[in-house]
Amino acid sequence: MHQVDDITIDQLTKIEGDCSLNVKVVDGKAEKVEFALVESKRFYTEAMKGKPIAAIPQLLARICGTCSNAHIMADLEACESALGITPSKQTMLLRNLTMYGLNIRDHALHLYLFVLPDAYKKDSFLDFDENIPEEHNILHDAFDIKAVGNFLSILIAGRSVHAPYPTIGGFIHFPDKAGIEEAKKKLEEIRPAVLRTIELFKNIPWKFDRQASFMALVPERYGFLTGCIRTSENECIEEKDFRSHLEHVVVPYSQASAYKYAGKSYMVGSLARMNLAKDNLNERTKKTLGDTLNLFPSTNVYMNNLAQAIEILHSVDESLDILNQNEFKPEPVIKAPFRDAVGIGVIEAPRGTLYHKIVLGADGIVKEGEIIVPTGQNQINIETDIGVLVNDLLEKKTSKDEIKFEIEKLIRAYDPCISCASHFLTLNWEE
Amino acid sequence: MTTEPQIRKLKVAWFSFSCCEDNVIVFSELLNDHWLEWKKLIEITNARVLRTKNVMEDFDIAFIEGAIASPKHVEKLTEVRKLANKLVAVGACACTGMPSAQRNYFNVEQKANIQPLVDKFGSLPKVLKVSEVVKVDAEVPGCPMDPSDFVTKATALILARRAELAKEIGISA
Numbered sequence: 001m002h003q004v005d006d007i008t009i010d011q012l013t014k015i016e017g018d019c020s021l022n023v024k025v026v027d028g029k030a031e032k033v034e035f036a037l038v039e040s041k042r043f044y045t046e047a048m049k050g051k052p053i054a055a056i057p058q059l060l061a062r063i064c065g066t067c068s069n070a071h072i073m074a075d076l077e078a079c080e081s082a083l084g085i086t087p088s089k090q091t092m093l094l095r096n097l098t099m100y101g102l103n104i105r106d107h108a109l110h111l112y113l114f115v116l117p118d119a120y121k122k123d124s125f126l127d128f129d130e131n132i133p134e135e136h137n138i139l140h141d142a143f144d145i146k147a148v149g150n151f152l153s154i155l156i157a158g159r160s161v162h163a164p165y166p167t168i169g170g171f172i173h174f175p176d177k178a179g180i181e182e183a184k185k186k187l188e189e190i191r192p193a194v195l196r197t198i199e200l201f202k203n204i205p206w207k208f209d210r211q212a213s214f215m216a217l218v219p220e221r222y223g224f225l226t227g228c229i230r231t232s233e234n235e236c237i238e239e240k241d242f243r244s245h246l247e248h249v250v251v252p253y254s255q256a257s258a259y260k261y262a263g264k265s266y267m268v269g270s271l272a273r274m275n276l277a278k279d280n281l282n283e284r285t286k287k288t289l290g291d292t293l294n295l296f297p298s299t300n301v302y303m304n305n306l307a308q309a310i311e312i313l314h315s316v317d318e319s320l321d322i323l324n325q326n327e328f329k330p331e332p333v334i335k336a337p338f339r340d341a342v343g344i345g346v347i348e349a350p351r352g353t354l355y356h357k358i359v360l361g362a363d364g365i366v367k368e369g370e371i372i373v374p375t376g377q378n379q380i381n382i383e384t385d386i387g388v389l390v391n392d393l394l395e396k397k398t399s400k401d402e403i404k405f406e407i408e409k410l411i412r413a414y415d416p417c418i419s420c421a422s423h424f425l426t427l428n429w430e431e
Numbered sequence: 432m433t434t435e436p437q438i439r440k441l442k443v444a445w446f447s448f449s450c451c452e453d454n455v456i457v458f459s460e461l462l463n464d465h466w467l468e469w470k471k472l473i474e475i476t477n478a479r480v481l482r483t484k485n486v487m488e489d490f491d492i493a494f495i496e497g498a499i500a501s502p503k504h505v506e507k508l509t510e511v512r513k514l515a516n517k518l519v520a521v522g523a524c525a526c527t528g529m530p531s532a533q534r535n536y537f538n539v540e541q542k543a544n545i546q547p548l549v550d551k552f553g554s555l556p557k558v559l560k561v562s563e564v565v566k567v568d569a570e571v572p573g574c575p576m577d578p579s580d581f582v583t584k585a586t587a588l589i590l591a592r593r594a595e596l597a598k599e600i601g602i603s604a
Contacts, residue, residue: 161575
């Protein structure tokens with residue numbers, strides 16, 4: 001008789017960070033899914049207390065390597081809102097370019113190194129064989145796209161991880177003409193590889209439908225830094241009201257926190273952004289992609305992968321527009337006196353809406369802060385979906401190994417970042 | 432006709448402990464330019480971020496990022512040390528403990544705030560750098576590591592290990 005007992009994956013692989021998964025199976029049904037974030041906490045919200053405001057963005061970058069530049073952008077916004085600083089137009093352009101470099105690099109890393117091996121039934125991206133023409137092209141496209149994102153990040157922000165140039169009130173270093181020309185050339189040359197990536201993910205026939213609310217920051221032009229927070233219900237929430245709109249749900253078996261909005265779980269990330277704001281994509285991106293964009297809005301979780309591939313193209317095209325249409329000159333960092341204030345920063349990190357809050361004293365010392373990361377918001381969906389998936393597979397008498405493979409594949413579609421999710425202090429712990 | 436013996440590919444591993452995993456991201460960027468060359472000399476047999484079927488067998492070089500924050504970390508790191516010919520601490524958290532070890536320096540109030548979680552998850556009383564737990568053969572410091580420093584030190588280790596293996600099988604490296 002076919003019998004599957006509890007399913008445990010001690011260490012999920014090819015995702016950011018360290019976590020395990022337990023599925024309790026009773027009478028052939030998944031009864032409880034524990035997506036447990038077991039990575040050791042590093043207590044960043046506690047560590048920020050008592051530190052000078054100037055130290056906070058770089059400190060909080062260290063929450064997560066791959067999302068570090070997103071944390072810097074969110075925190076600069078929080079610090080500047082506390083200080084009453086309005087960044088210059090050039091600063092915002094450079095920050096947008098920083099986000100585009102990050103999205104190109106980070107999405108390509110996720111799509112090629114984490115997701116694609118599943119589609120080709122390989123254990124690792126490094127097992128692709130350069131002597132097979134198709135795999136040779138895939139290897140080169142992956143490395144070439146990532147390299148362009150990396151180059152753009154280094155040119156604009158100084159590094160693709162823990163970027164040193166962006167600071168409260170502006171930038172401390174500006175891209176030179178030679179670097180900008182080289183970036184433009186590289187961005188233009190990478191477009192065909194990005195289009196191949198989009199075709200590749202468009203043709204992977206994976207499907208997992210879920211009815212969910214979607215939430216994302218929606219600017220006038222598709223982007224990652226400004227706008228109000230839109231939902232599937234067409235609400236427009238101001239950044240400052242974001243926290244009060246979320247119901248904090250403590251997940252007792254986990255070191256991270258999970259969130260519900262208006263009593264329902266919701267999804268953030270590329271799919272949410274594409275579903276809510278595809279009309280605001282770069283004009284060249286829209287023209288190039290044509291009917292492909294009709295695939296959105298979508299309730300298929302796997303379409304998050306295609307949405308990321310499209311965001312790579314948008315990031316390339318927007319970067320080209322910004323670099324072609326602007327000149328960058330050194331300008332002084334805007335300074336402002338310290339004051340008692342609360343600052344909020346909300347941005348779209350590659351994996352979804354990222355919220356930073358700091359409470360500043362008149363002495364320039366941070367009293368406390370709060371951070372809400374995308375994976376914490378998606379966690380309830382991930383758990384619910386794994387339960388549905390496992391029940392479906394159990395009914396089809398699928399083997400345990402195959403179930404484990406399908407679970408990891410679905411989790412990867414959400415692109416969770418456990419490095420981010422595990423580090424937030426939740427003291428009202430349920431015993 | 433006999434075939435001259437070849438030096439086998441070196442078995443390389445990457446382990447991440449308590450950290451933001453910035454170094455493995457920098458490493459993944461180094462793959463853009465170097466993987467097609469490196470793969471002639473090495474195979475990556477254990478790296479959670481890169482593969483699912485990870486092998487806990489002898490490693491020629493094990494790279495360790497992150498600080499050591501729990502008894503499980505100590506156990507795993509000790510096991511890796513036993514299996515690794517050379518063990519390299521990569522990045523600030525592995526080399527110095529910081530910033531992952533920041534709770535070691537919290538004031539009384541901060542420590543009281545976090546203690547329930549430290550207890551609940553059975554974390555070590557103090558976060559440790561890698562060399563406080565096992566012998567470290569080389570360090571690549573930085574937050575994140577400097578990519579060129581990593582390439583220089585990794586290349587030196589690879590060449591030295593290849594020379595050892597060549598000697599074992601009686602050929603020139």
